[in-house]
Amino acid sequence: MVDQLPNLGREKEMLEAMGMSSMDDLFADVPEPVRTVGELPLRGPQTEEEIIADARRILGSNVALGERVSFLGAGLSRNYVPASVFQLITRGEFLTSYTPYQPEVSQGMLQAMWEFQTLISELVGLEVSNLSVYDSSTAAAEALTCAVRVHNRKAEQKDTVYISELIPPARMSVIYNYTQGGGITIKTLKHNDDGTLDLDSLAEAKGSCGVYLEQPNPLGIIDGGLTRVKEIIGENTAFILGVAPVSLGLLEAPGNYGVDIVVGEGQALGSPITYGGPLYGIFACTKAYLRMMPGRIVGKSIDVDGKEAFCLTLSTREQHIRRHRATSNICTNETLIALMGAMHMALLGPEGLEKLAKRNIAACYLAKEKLSQIPTIAIPHFQNSHFNEFVVELPGLAADCLEYLDTQGVIGGFDLSTWYPKKGNWLLVSFSDQTKASEIELLAAHLAVWSASLVKEVTA
């Protein structure tokens, strides 16, 4: 017996009111040849108690990060989200509302998203922020198509954008899928051996529509050279930067060093990792890109009495008005997760953000120091500054090392050969505000044992 249907048992009465006698009458317009015959071949309905028991049993076989010591990051970050955030977003007025098409009864979410826009604008140093796209990868992809729309007319390299060669393949794949339809050519930018951007290679991007880079980059490197990007590419090429938002508690707001569009993964502010979704993508830009940007945006207005009020604005860019000429097909976004982000940001405040950034960088540096003392492993970009993560070069395959660490109850990091096939010995280790000093000691000890055993095998 299913529940949740208030009119169970009242079907007859309702049908009779309409002059019908059975549920079949309601589907009389479905022609016989396209009707489903028989019952759906699915399991029977369950009660709430049975569902929760099954959920606990099935999901209990997952290994949660919190059960282990974990150094897995690669763009997502273990964090602490204050308790009040989880409590507040379960309020049904937020949770069960739709996109605020009727502003008079949606002032709460509209104002909360306008505040979110302000929090993001302040964080990245740009005037405009939308109220989220799906994730960092689609944010990057939509930023590139936006850049082409804005700059193509004047561009010498038409329909062309440049992307760092370090970009993870999954992100690159999303970008390809989003840009191929527009006939956009993607060229890559080279990096120096120390992991920083090759600024000579960047000169080739001058005259193109846009350049997409990340800070910190996918190897965790904070690249000081990026403050020179805008002067090299010039004003007719968009400088698009993917950021780790927590790092901006210590790092300069990208809007202050020439970045035109900031994108990024919002997750570390407000959301658990949740197996990679739902997350929320940050999208912020200068006013020059405003009318070509994707997604919803809230503006402040007035009501007929002149009272302050909020509503969605600039919707003439969007699919429901502009249809195939829209700047994007995005409709549903990640509002509720962005709301969690806003709540977390509000509770942190400016100094709280700075402290959170310091906790993250401190864990990364303690790990750099400890791991650099192990003679059998190397840290190839040691001289650079890092945030959250760095590369360790092992005497053997990262895949083997991870398997060993797994037997020791440690999720050791990420095998970078997945991204860079030639780098079989590269392990990306990640640290966040949740990393404890004792955990770093444990990682160092295990890496020392594993790599020493390997070096011994080789010399023997």
Place this chain on the structure above:
Amino acid sequence: MSHLFEHYGASGQGYSQPDPIISTDNIQIPSTLVRSKLPRWPRISEPEMVRHYTWLSSRNFGIDTGFYPLGSCTMKHNPRINEVIAQIPGIADIHPLQPEHHIQGTLAIFHEMQEMLGICAGMDAVTLQPVAGAQGEFTAIRCIQEYFRSRDELQRTKVIVPDSAHGTNPASAAMAGFEIVEIPSREDGRIDLDALSSVVGDDTAAMMITNPNTLGLFEPDIAEAASIVHDAGGQMYYDGANFNAILGRTSPGIMGFDAVHYNLHKTFSQPHGGGGPGSGPIGVKSHLAEFLPGPVVRKRPVLPDDKITAVNTEWWFHWHEPENSIGKVQQWHGNSGAVIRCWAYYRRYGNQLKTMSEHAVLNANYLRHRIIEEAKEKGVSDLFCDGAPVEVAKHEFTLSLAPMKEKMGLGAMDVAKGLLDKGYMAPTVYFPLVVPECMMIEPTETESKDTLDEFARKFVEVLQEDPDTLHNAPVTTKVRRVDEVYAARNLTLSYQFDE
């Protein structure tokens, strides 16, 4: 009025954090990258912050607040057990790069969802990766594009959409690089087979359509339309936004579709959260399966060497990359949190999902009937008409307020605002574009007969309002009619700080 940014108390009062595990005094970052000024975020304590957001929530209308007949959006009740399940550490605290033996539980649920969605829509293969309906559309169209490329049919550059289609259909196909051919609907709101025949050809890649269509009407000629498109060598794409109407009664597969997206945040009760997150899996027939975004979940019998953290002793679940995958549309594996909520919803109904759809259609027809009867009784039935002729509606129906507009100068928007004053969320207005002064009403299956009766009475009361009253509505809401033109002309997209 309370502004978040007017809270500026002592620093660090929101919540206190442990100190960094080492001193950061000696950590060097490039001097040009040292932050010059912290963001002007508020300094707000937890009690103030909780009150601020609670106050904001009191200024927002959700399904929990009241009846939410927003057509095309399927605003059904969101069962609360789904929220409880989503907080289990085995879903919230796992990473998409963990090895398969760490995530057997998630993979088992993904597999069950892939199978279930495939069965419900009559499709052979499913991916859960797209994170929203529009992204699902885009993903399926990309698969169709690669299918034709693989067959060297590069001349198939056009996608056909009816003029009543959701705006995302043409937007998604255009994003993939297709040219859009819009065909007019017939007078009665249905597909015009002649119009369709006249535009198909060897340049047709696909037709995108939803059935029931955006007028809430079942397309009786759907099989014929599919034949016309297939005979021309094109593919049929099913926009699953209206799937709630037909589950268990018919399926896109039976109707002749090759690909479909599902809106898990509509049909399967993922909360809409003020605009997201959603989840937009797609299902395809076998000839398109090799192009799906990867990876998808498969299962095989457990082997002795498997690291046993398996869900059961029988099956081992693993990722599989489709042979000619289009790649990724989201960085990881989609909105897993939404998929698992919807799994809980599915388990609640199981093979009785048909009952859910039947009640959705029952409620829509009953409400339409009640509104018409009530209007007749009160003598205002000449103020509106059906958006299109209806024998029986599906999960939603449209009314045109064009007669009212003509008689009184008041239209769909005014009635919508009048309904806000009665304590309801307004139906969708001015969509589909083919119906003048359109109001699209979708009650869903989780509303009681009493609620529907009451809404019909109030709806007719609104029609009977004095024109001035209606013109001035709403008056009981937190703010009155908002000036959207002002917002666009005086763009204020963030809080203006005193310098």
